[in-house]
Amino acid sequence: MSVLDSKIPEGPRAEKWTRHKGNIKLVAPHNKRKLDILVVGTGLAGASAAASLAELGYNVKTFTFHDSPRRAHSIAAQGGINAAKNYRNDGDSVHRLFYDTIKGGDFRAREANVHRLAEVSGNIIDQCVAQGVPFAREYGGLLTTRSFGGTQVSRTLYARGQTGQQLLLGAYSALNKGIHSGQIKSYTKTELLDVVVIDGVCRGIVVRDLVTGKLESHFGHAVLLCTGGYGNAYYLSTNAKNSNVTAAWRAHKRGAFFANPSFVQVHPTCIPVSGDYQSKLTLMSESLRNDGRVWVPKTPGDKRHPNQIPEEERDYYLERIYPAFGNLVPRDVASRNAKYQCDEGKGVGESGLAVYLDFRDAIKHFGRPTIEARYGNLFDMYKKITDEDPYEVPMRIYPAVHYTMGGLWVDYNLMTTIPGLFALGEANFSDHGANRLGASALMQGLADGYFVIPYTIGEYLAGISFTKTPTDHPAFKTVETEANQRLERLLSIKGSLTVDEIHRRSGKILWDNCGITRNKADLAKALDEYRAMRELFWKEVNIQGSSQDLNQSLEKANRLADFLELGELMIQDALHREESCGCHLREEYMSPEGEAVRNDDAFCYAAAWEHKADGGWNLHKEHLKFENVKLVQRSYK
Amino acid sequence: MSANYINITVEVWRQPGDKAQGRFETYSLQNISTHMSFLEMLDVLNEQLQKEGKEPVAFDHDCREGICGSCGMYINGRAHGPQELTTACQLHMRTFQDGEHIVVEPWRARAFPVLKDLVVDRGAFDRIQQAGGFVSIDTGSAPDANEIPIPKPISDYAFEAAACIGCGACVAACKNASAMLFVSAKVSHLALLPQGQVEKRERVKAMVAQMDAEGFGNCSNTGACEAECPKGISLSNIARMNREYLSAKLSQKQYDK
Structure with a gap:
């Protein structure tokens, strides 16, 4: 019998959220004032949650390692946000958004959560527009939409190629409103080092002031981790350089289960690696696939300039293999097909690890001004990075690690297995199954923060005492001491390798063996190599400076220490899941056409891993049940 | 290449x-x-x-x-x-x-x-926005998004002002270390949109007051900020903010407590 209680409400799928809201316990206004909530991370999920909870009257503190809450990595999302508004009259509905998301996730997400997500998707747009988010509009003054991969309706709202920026600035303005009213206290350049659990209940956090190096404890009746994903485990990813897993991982080590860690989305349209010094990878929005055509030369090793390769010698392989969706197949399908083409020697560019994304035909059809209006800023960014003009020469693209569907296991109320500790946005596992559809991350972050947690947190807070634990309680002091000891230990190693040298190597092990495709033999081998890398880290890392001031190498090392534990669990999880689903493609479980073959009888569950005190993990399974949804083989042909 | x-x-x-x-x-x-x-x-x-x-x-x-x-x-x-x-x-x-x-x-x-080294404290920018850079609307109280039609050119202007990334280059480039380009971009974004009208007078006054309190210099219209802005934020935002500020000040008696 599993210890997991997902707390999915009773009743038909489409009525669960409404019923739940009607039954959820409420905290009276005069009691909200007595409750402190700590929000860690100020991206879309964190800022929207903090603002909304403060409006309700809770005392909120926010924490970010950035110098401003507005710099969280949500800011970099380009393409858009989905909403079941049906503004286009093209047949969209809550049900269709729900179904596309559950199918896109290859039937490995919890259906009740996904339906709730689709239900609140329209409210998010209303809220954002009211805040002043300047979404793209038609000449009539109403909102416009575009289509995105994996769907056949046009439901994605956007603000040029900077949708994440505009949504985050909206959430940040709501946060500022709370700071202005005194209901929120904001801590910047302050990083979580650990969570404090007393008698099995989360009661606070220990943070480090990144400028002074000082450790400090904060008490909270509830703690919300809105700390994003762990794609930087691979070193190279589209994540911002400082994105890390530390908050989620410290929580995991203190008792929060970590679900589906191997479900990592590799985004098909990124700028390829150009050299060993590469520090991160840059995404080119998936929206480009609306008008760009993906191709490789038909002949392996064809080194001609792309503009000299005639039409009949080009293979528009996505259009050929998937005539129904063409270049708009979901991300996992596009990524693995790019890899297959490169594996056959048809890759282009100096490294041979790239395919073309060509706008020649779109420019011919719509004219350059239209293409400029749609993608101008993306084309400029591409040119700055590569020194090539995509209006003249096809873009070169290659898949890169982008988003992690896995994360802390949460119940329907977004609470982890530690009472009082919640996880929102990319930090949790709940909504995207084994593959996330484009423009759904912004939707989920804001759904969790604006429209889910303000309700569901009441279920927990209404049942607890208002008493506050003083931060000189021995439990806080113990965690502070442990955190401090870890930093001093890292500084004392004084080995021969820099943090980045080790991170590049450990990341490459994951990319080579736990990346776009996986197989048992490679994963087993990677497990040993990865453990060796962790030992190397604790023996050979070399960090200059002290813990008493701004020390960016120490910050990086402290984060890498956690990645090096998480990576092992990612490999374990990929090894145990003997099926292919979504982004998890096991080479042993493929159809003859190279498509993912699920094993619903054995693996239709979320894998929630419990950390054992002696190291290692116990697996708990949350079996996924679907109401009137046929678990079909995904087909985009 | x-x-x-x-x-x-x-x-x-x-x-x-x-x-x-x-x-x-x-x-x-x-x-x-x-x-x-x-x-x-x-x-x-x-x-x-x-x-x-x-x-x-x-x-x-x-x-x-x-x-x-x-x-x-x-x-x-x-x-x-x-x-x-x-x-x-x-x-x-x-x-x-x-x-x-x-x-x-x-x-x-x-x-x-x-x-430290190349790291500076830009907390002043946050405090300016906390002073009033928002629309006071609580979660859940918004009307349907399409009930607020906005002419496309107005929406586009607002976007261009909202595209500011808050890096501080405008302040650094200015011989007076003025924050006018940054603050005016924030003011303009909301002043242009219908959603921002209700609080526009209070907003501009509060943000300018905070800007002054933070110790930024005055604007002398040299335009170095616009020339160095990585996002091409237009100097016309400063003109707009000055108008907004003046009009807010002139209507002070009528609107202020």
């Missing part, structure tokens, strides 16, 4: 802490690929320094895609370096010549104290 390799020297401002005395130090770097970004060049420098047992250069950075606004430094006397409409993270080494000497300094402004 294939990469070239260049040798350069970089002269970097080193300052151990906010109270400490700073100084320039010069380092040479060999075989720098011209495909590297400027920050990747600093990464290479930092690896080299650590191998020599020295502390790496502290600098703020995060997305490295030109959107988070974390990075910001003076490069050869210009905010974010020589390339227009480009943040330091999107500046590439192909902009520099073999043998070039590159001077790197932090933003210099009284309202942006140096914390």
Whole structure:
């Protein structure tokens, strides 16, 4: 019998959220004032949650390692946000958004959560527009939409190629409103080092002031981790350089289960690696696939300039293999097909690890001004990075690690297995199954923060005492001491390798063996190599400076220490899941056409891993049940 | 295009802490690929320094895609370096010549104290926005998004003002260390939109008051801010903010408590 209680409400799928809201316990206004909530991370999920909870009257503190809450990595999302508004009259509905998301996730997400997500998707747009988010509009003054991969309706709202920026600035303005009213206290350049659990209940956090190096404890009746994903485990990813897993991982080590860690989305349209010094990878929005055509030369090793390769010698392989969706197949399908083409020697560019994304035909059809209006800023960014003009020469693209569907296991109320500790946005596992559809991350972050947690947190807070634990309680002091000891230990190693040298190597092990495709033999081998890398880290890392001031190498090392534990669990999880689903493609479980073959009888569950005190993990399974949804083989042909 | 390799020297401002005395130090770097970004060049420098047992250069950075606004430094006397409409993270080494000497300094402004090396405290920008840079609407109370039609050109203008990344280059580029371009972009974004009308007078007054309190200088219309802004925020925002401010002040008696 599993210890997991997902707390999915009773009743038909489409009525669960409404019923739940009607039954959820409420905290009276005069009691909200007595409750402190700590929000860690100020991206879309964190800022929207903090603002909304403060409006309700809770005392909120926010924490970010950035110098401003507005710099969280949500800011970099380009393409858009989905909403079941049906503004286009093209047949969209809550049900269709729900179904596309559950199918896109290859039937490995919890259906009740996904339906709730689709239900609140329209409210998010209303809220954002009211805040002043300047979404793209038609000449009539109403909102416009575009289509995105994996769907056949046009439901994605956007603000040029900077949708994440505009949504985050909206959430940040709501946060500022709370700071202005005194209901929120904001801590910047302050990083979580650990969570404090007393008698099995989360009661606070220990943070480090990144400028002074000082450790400090904060008490909270509830703690919300809105700390994003762990794609930087691979070193190279589209994540911002400082994105890390530390908050989620410290929580995991203190008792929060970590679900589906191997479900990592590799985004098909990124700028390829150009050299060993590469520090991160840059995404080119998936929206480009609306008008760009993906191709490789038909002949392996064809080194001609792309503009000299005639039409009949080009293979528009996505259009050929998937005539129904063409270049708009979901991300996992596009990524693995790019890899297959490169594996056959048809890759282009100096490294041979790239395919073309060509706008020649779109420019011919719509004219350059239209293409400029749609993608101008993306084309400029591409040119700055590569020194090539995509209006003249096809873009070169290659898949890169982008988003992690896995994360802390949460119940329907977004609470982890530690009472009082919640996880929102990319930090949790709940909504995207084994593959996330484009423009759904912004939707989920804001759904969790604006429209889910303000309700569901009441279920927990209404049942607890208002008493506050003083931060000189021995439990806080113990965690502070442990955190401090870890930093001093890292500084004392004084080995021969820099943090980045080790991170590049450990990341490459994951990319080579736990990346776009996986197989048992490679994963087993990677497990040993990865453990060796962790030992190397604790023996050979070399960090200059002290813990008493701004020390960016120490910050990086402290984060890498956690990645090096998480990576092992990612490999374990990929090894145990003997099926292919979504982004998890096991080479042993493929159809003859190279498509993912699920094993619903054995693996239709979320894998929630419990950390054992002696190291290692116990697996708990949350079996996924679907109401009137046929678990079909995904087909985009 | 294939990469070239260049040798350069970089002269970097080193300052151990906010109270400490700073100084320039010069380092040479060999075989720098011209495909590297400027920050990747600093990464290479930092690896080299650590191998020599020295502390790496502290600098703020995060997305490295030109959107988070974390990075910001003076490069050869210009905010974010020589390339227009480009943040330091999107500046590439192909902009520099073999043998070039590159001077790197932090933003210099009284309202942006140096914390360490190239890292400055831009908390003043947050405080200005906390003073009133928002629409006071609570979650859940919004009408349907399409009940607020907005002419496309107005929406586009608002977007262009809202595209500011808050990096601080405008302040650093200004001889008076004025924050007018930043604040005016924030004011304009909401002043242009119908959603921002209700509170527009209070907003501009509160934000300007906070700007003054933070110790930023005055605007003398030299336009260095616009020239150096990596996102091309227009000087016309300053004119708009001045109008908004004046009109808010003139109607003070009518609207103020």
